Amino acid sequence: MITSEQTEKVRGWFAGRLPEDLFEELAEVTVDREEITVVGRIPEPRLAEDASATERTAAVQGRIQEFRERTREARMAVAREAEHGFGRKVSWGVLCGAERALFTHVAAPVMTRLRQPERRVLDTLVASGVARSRSEALAWCVRLVQRHEDDWLAELRASLEQVQRVRAQGPDATGA
Known part of the structure; x- marks a missing residue:
């Protein structure tokens, strides 16, 4: 069982280590024996107020994919440091509006x-x-x-x- 103090230490490390402009907010850091999952909030795409639900969903999915590709190198550099320091794999995810998306993560x-x-x-x-x-x-x-x-x-x-x-x-x- 991972203590709340251990989780707070990991969360604090990520809060201090992540590039300033990576996320709008560090939303979640979850720790277990095998993995650290880091989820941050990214900005929603700007759309016309009368945009349909289908258009909004597609725009959010596009924003998430763009973020994943654009930030891959920076996230992997941080992950390498964290994996060395904490002895766990690091997985990433984002919140964009109401959508939560996890990128590749450990299936133990x-x-x-x-x-x-x-x-x-x-x-x-x-x-x-x-x-x-x-x-x-x-x-x-x-x-x-x-x-x-x-x-x-x-x-x-x-x-x-x-x-x-x-x-x-x-x-x-x-x-x-």
Whole structure:
């Protein structure tokens, strides 16, 4: 579990290291054991007020693609430094208006053992066409839980951080 202090350190580093004109705002920095995901806000394209929803969607997608291509070298230079310093891969994304787009990011394999009832759930998702494989079905299930249990997961993460703070103060803490 990554502590909020570790995340704050990474976020602070990116806030100080990113080129001043890269993003309008550093919106999110998410850290786990394998990856750091950096998401910044970029300006929306300027369109006529009577522009259709289709035109707005196409303009936003074009802006995101333009940003991705134009800033690739600068982002990769920062990513190399961060990967060396923090020992994690760096992934990028943007917010443009209401659209959130993630660029290439890590898909880390996770080994698990499931009993027959759990495997049957995954197999049902595959058989119904919801997922192409057990792996994809499991990822679908995780996203479903994440969507419906945000408050519960946030409370659980806060509890884990408290446990880590208490452990750090215990008799095995360094410097004691």
